[in-house]
Amino acid sequence: MGEQFNVAEWLVDRHVAEGRGDRVAIRCEGRSMTYAELQRDIWRVQHLLAALGLDTGDRVAMVVQDDETFPAFFLGAQRSGLVPVPLSTMLKAHSLGEIIADSGARTLVLSDTFLDTVDAISAAAPSISSVVVSGPSNVKIDDEATVRWSPWSEGEGDPVEAADAADTTASTPSFWLYSSGTTGTPKGVMHRHGNVKATVDTYATKTLQISEDDRCLSVAKLFFAYGLGNSLTFPLAVGATAVLNPAPPTPALMSELIQQEKPTLFFSSPGFCAALLDTTSDPSIYDSVRATVTAGESLPANIQTRFAELAGCPVLDGIGSTELLHIFLSNTLDAQVPGSSGWVVDGYEAELRDDDDNVIVEPDTPGYLHVRCDSAASGYWERPEATDAAFRNGWVRTGDVYTRGADDSWTFLGRNNDMIKAGGIWVSPAEVESVLIEHATVREAAVVGARDEDGLEVAVAFVIPAAGTTIDPDELDAHCRDRMATFKRPRQLHIVEDFPRTATGKIKRFELRDSLASS
Numbered sequence: 051m052g053e054q055f056n057v058a059e060w061l062v063d064r065h066v067a068e069g070r071g072d073r074v075a076i077r078c079e080g081r082s083m084t085y086a087e088l089q090r091d092i093w094r095v096q097h098l099l100a101a102l103g104l105d106t107g108d109r110v111a112m113v114v115q116d117d118e119t120f121p122a123f124f125l126g127a128q129r130s131g132l133v134p135v136p137l138s139t140m141l142k143a144h145s146l147g148e149i150i151a152d153s154g155a156r157t158l159v160l161s162d163t164f165l166d167t168v169d170a171i172s173a174a175a176p177s178i179s180s181v182v183v184s185g186p187s188n189v190k191i192d193d194e195a196t197v198r199w200s201p202w203s204e205g206e207g208d209p210v211e212a213a214d215a216a217d218t219t220a221s222t223p224s225f226w227l228y229s230s231g232t233t234g235t236p237k238g239v240m241h242r243h244g245n246v247k248a249t250v251d252t253y254a255t256k257t258l259q260i261s262e263d264d265r266c267l268s269v270a271k272l273f274f275a276y277g278l279g280n281s282l283t284f285p286l287a288v289g290a291t292a293v294l295n296p297a298p299p300t301p302a303l304m305s306e307l308i309q310q311e312k313p314t315l316f317f318s319s320p321g322f323c324a325a326l327l328d329t330t331s332d333p334s335i336y337d338s339v340r341a342t343v344t345a346g347e348s349l350p351a352n353i354q355t356r357f358a359e360l361a362g363c364p365v366l367d368g369i370g371s372t373e374l375l376h377i378f379l380s381n382t383l384d385a386q387v388p389g390s391s392g393w394v395v396d397g398y399e400a401e402l403r404d405d406d407d408n409v410i411v412e413p414d415t416p417g418y419l420h421v422r423c424d425s426a427a428s429g430y431w432e433r434p435e436a437t438d439a440a441f442r443n444g445w446v447r448t449g450d451v452y453t454r455g456a457d458d459s460w461t462f463l464g465r466n467n468d469m470i471k472a473g474g475i476w477v478s479p480a481e482v483e484s485v486l487i488e489h490a491t492v493r494e495a496a497v498v499g500a501r502d503e504d505g506l507e508v509a510v511a512f513v514i515p516a517a518g519t520t521i522d523p524d525e526l527d528a529h530c531r532d533r534m535a536t537f538k539r540p541r542q543l544h545i546v547e548d549f550p551r552t553a554t555g556k557i558k559r560f561e562l563r564d565s566l567a568s569s
Contacts, residue, residue: 052219058129095126096213111155118201131216143167147174220244238431248424252397262289267313280317312338336361351389470499511540
């Protein structure tokens with residue numbers, strides 16, 4: 051048995067015990083919640099979950115928007131030795147029900163804005179025996195198995211009795227995150243109590259140099275790995291402040307939040323940075339931001355450079371995954387290479403392998419990215435074959451194709467099933483997209499492979515116009531001819547309003563390919 055460690059105690063109780071209980075842990079819609087108030091909410095959640103009859107290891111499904119309820123239940127469940135399972139608030143009821151059924155969760159916690167999904171979820175997930183609804187909604191609830199809950203308000207009610215923390219260790223099951231499912235049914239990725247601390251001790255501390263003076267604002271939501279670190283585990287680990295946004299992010303809303311809340315760390319995605327550039331934001335709104343972080347998709351060099359100029363701060367593009375919990379390759383505060391994922395984060399190991407699983411040592415040679423670290427998940431819930439394929443002898447096969455330069459910087463080429471072989475030569479979608487995005491009329495680009503009339507694979511581009519512009523296909527083709535080899539140039543161009551995306555904002559390239567096959 052390892053040394054006792056409970057991630058909820060480490061993230062919250064530690065600060066209260068050391069005299070930092072009055073620091074602001076959470077800002078949400080103008081409200082402030084201190085670490086002491088968050089601790090009381092966590093205890094309240096523990097008492098509630100115990101009253102519902104949950105036992106150690108039971109799963110607690112969460113369909114909760116980004117407000118004070120999320121950290122209370124996520125950390126309260128962990129502090130009691132239960133396993134919270136945050137789910138995408140963007141999914142439809144039947145999809146949520148299927149995932150919850152897969153998890154075997156006994157309790158469902160959801161924001162009252164999703165109350166109309168309960169019946170459909172319960173029908174698809176018979177393991178659910180109790181429902182907790184959070185929020186001040188006046189909607190009448192007649193079901194005896196449904197409990198109302200709302201976050202702590204300063205000065206309300208009687209003192210809350212402290213709840214015991216479960217006797218957990220760093221290797222004890224802690225929480226599950228379901229993969230976004232870009233290529234199939236989402237899988238439950240199982241993380242342990244120690245995995246969070248591993249991401250804090252590496253990326254948050256060494257790359258971001260996060261401190262208690264930071265204020266963190268994230269476009270990405272708490273229900274997936276990137277947002278969970280950005281808006282919960284990173285700020286709470288150091289006694290900083292998380293700025294939560296319950297509403298869907300839009301350029302206008304996020305610009306307003308940056309002005310009002312003055313974050314020091316702004317976490318975005320490449321596509322959202324492009325959208326912010328498209329709205330010609332006032333540079334002065336970013337005066338408080340000391341660094342912008344992007345992940346989720348490869349950040350084109352042109353967007354990186356332009357956004358760094360707009361915001362007046364470093365833009366740190368990186369790559370992470372649900373299986374590895376957060377970013378493991380990243381640019382740094384002191385060095386950024388536009389178009390690159392940067393370098394291996396201190397505390398991680400990375401290597402490229404070929405089709406025969408041999409390690410590639412020659413620079414600039416494409417290979418499959420493998421990573422080894424202490425933040426890796428223990429595997430997929432009840433998916434032994436998928437677990438064996440991805441988790442091998444301490445290494446995680448990410449599914450990404452990369453090259454490593456002579457300076458040890460790493461450049462993303464695409465997912466292993468996104469690479470295009472045109473004229474017998476491998477083509478990186480990311481490389482072609484970076485060229486397309488350089489044109490002033492293109493806001494975003496996505497490149498996939500398709501067969502031409504002769505059955506040969508060629509590159510096909512989907513592009514979103516920049517605001518107030520019209521894309522001229524001939525002009526864009528000439529732009530590509532001037533900047534890339536002939537075999538890489540897109541042979542088809544489709545102008546669209548948006549791309550199909552996962553709940554985490556990643557482009558569903560398989561749907562773009564399918565649309566070509568059906569047209």
